[in-house]
Amino acid sequence: MQDLTNITLGEGLKLYREKVSILKKGYAQESYRIDALVRAPMASKVMRDIQSPDIADYRDWRLGQKNLRTGKPISAATVRLEMSLLSSVFDVARIEWGACGPNPVTDVRKPAPPPGRDRRLQPREERRIMRYCHNHPTFELYSVIVLALETAMRQGEILKLQWSHINLRQGIAHLPETKNGSKRDVPLSVKAREAIMRLGVKTQGRVFGYTSNGLKSAWRLMNMRLGIEDLHFHDLRHEATSRLFELGTLDMMEVAAITGHKSLSMLKRYTHLRAVRLVKKLEGHKHRGHLAVLGHLVPYPAIAEQTPEGTVVRVLDFEGLQATASTAEQAIRSAQDALLRHLMVSLRDKLPVPQPDQYLDLVDEDDVIMLDPLSQYSALPGSSEPAHTFLQ
Template structure:
């Protein structure tokens, strides 16, 4: 039987003790206190009661901070996830995790879609889900209503921009970085991600095969990437470094150097066209990102291997559906194959 007693003029305190479970809560009316007590006792008797105390006293900000301390340091994507956690704390931080419902997440989704792109919102919703799962599975914080579900935005179509040889040459010629052009060429010959190129060490290079042995990849799966003659020549031209790495530049520096070279190449192109009284092409050197080189490399190598399984073993894609987002064959080339 629940114990209900009045606290002052405006509150009713109720305590339920049943089958070694003790729960307490305070209400503003006796009617609400009695209703809560009956509900808790019924659930305890049926063996389905889940305590809300810890979930109601723990805020989203609390679990984000704990996730940042205990989980994030051992993850590969810790830098972007750290930024996403700050956004989640700003938007939802004051709410107790027990209050996070599907409706709350749907509102969060819709508001964020007005501020950022679909893919960013998908990443943020995925992170919220992982944080709540960690609460339940690893930290023993029960969510009475379970982990809330929410419909994620439809994934945007993958980029299909393929830089031409002329554009690539223009960027390589315009850069003031001693390493950017070599990094770009290695990427085009191997399909390696920016981070994978920067992490390369001489011990990862096996010229007897020849291949690159990758151990620290984005999806944590080791793989061997065959080397073309051009890639071998580039690697052999690199100076030896005391730290054993092929390149000294940092990943973010690669992106910044690429953007600066792109701007300089565009200006140089426009100036040259105008000097010759020609109209510059609007799409030349436009809408290009460093990661587009991986798309281009994947599409180029796809023409040389016999099937998508071989291609995936080179690119490191586990999902062929994702691989299709990187493989962009030119329709004229497909037409030639059809005869």
């Protein structure tokens, strides 16, 4: 048997990877952390000689480094994970290898945990992403994102889906293996089933051809081209979980059964309800009709164009909704009246009304007029002042 009483930390880390990490589901991520730890100055020290001050020095040294890929400082969350891994290595070395005494990591303060992410996907971002995916040469990308938003499944769970585990008749996707080690059945909404069926249903094999790195690359490129900042793929799981709560029909245990969260405290961290939902709850039922009307009568973007017939004001979010007049002021007022009539008829007939900005990315925002159906005046392009002050 190999004598491990005087191995260095670097040797212990590599042995841990070969004997312990290899058996874990998160082997790839843990292997990356081991690579970082092996490069640390204390990796050359004998494990038995490493004390708590050495671990504290490592913590401070690591926090002062920068990520080679992004150029940003190493996060506190990364250092916490590395220290947890170090602690496990020392525990195994003490108990199974006899390579050290007490665990020197246990008495060292970890960096304060960062606040949980509360990034919500904005409606305009979602519309732009969906339009981008519809035109993407890899048609699977659209279905991947729809599934993430409709089911709250993790990226790895989506990419590992097998056709044999999907029951479209019952509307269930069976996940035999998940991150936390337990299996679960995920209910599929109508949108989720449509996203799967558009791929061409098969009897066996993987549903998606994407690899983890391939999807990360496609996601990164999409955000770069659309100019969307600080949106991670995992944020779609946050978004989906929040939307499940916002339905108002599911309790926490039912949401946990769908998302696979085992810790209810962790589930609370993922749920960031939109303020507009809370406003409706605060108002209760007594002003429901009033809120419904006000929710429809909001400003919409429009653009004004000069033509031989006069000024044409076109409302971007409604096809064919425009007004023409000899002056810009008259055209704007006519467009406001037309928008108000259209919104009220839609409310009366219970017709869907688009959110006010889904086509803004197709025009120069400096040319946009915000057309308020309830205001006497609307602002001209490039100004916050009302139109009448410029059109006299």
